[in-house]
Amino acid sequence: MQVIEKSSGNYKGLRTIGSSKDPDIVENLCYLGKEFIQTYQGQQTLNLPEQDFKEAVKSSIKGIDIEGVN
Template structure:
């Protein structure tokens, strides 16, 4: 089998897959026709690939070429990503926060503090930086301190120790 470029009287070139068996040429498949040179070359390559598939041939380089193309596409996609928010544990902790009933308080600062401290236990200042950089939450450090003071004075003491000390 081979690919033939046959010029028609109209000036268009037809690309055909030809089989020569029993001394006769037989058209197995017509790939297409065009008068444009790049299109003719593309059709010619398409005919070569069709013969390979028809005969059951496998290109040993096709798999590696495909893998390289996939890798390039993946790298290009990842290079276009500007910001990724990592909040898998946040999703789980948000659900736990709702289930425990704290969501009913309607306090966003408490929610952010609880979830971030469970996920990344660190200082209050580092927590503010963590919330800003990873979750795009804009909390100021002084609001956290004021909130903790308010929380300390409103929640009843259950430990048996005095708050006045």
């Protein structure tokens, strides 16, 4: 389990959490990785609403203006 960051098209290994074939240990490593990501000071997690993403975008639009030359 590794936490990798992609910035400016380049990948950078931030932290190696560990490795295992045991499903219980892998589950714990995933938890530890997610915990690290939550506290890492890079890009923060977006908390999107539970509804479908398209519906969330549609409901957030206040208006549409079409501008240009006829």
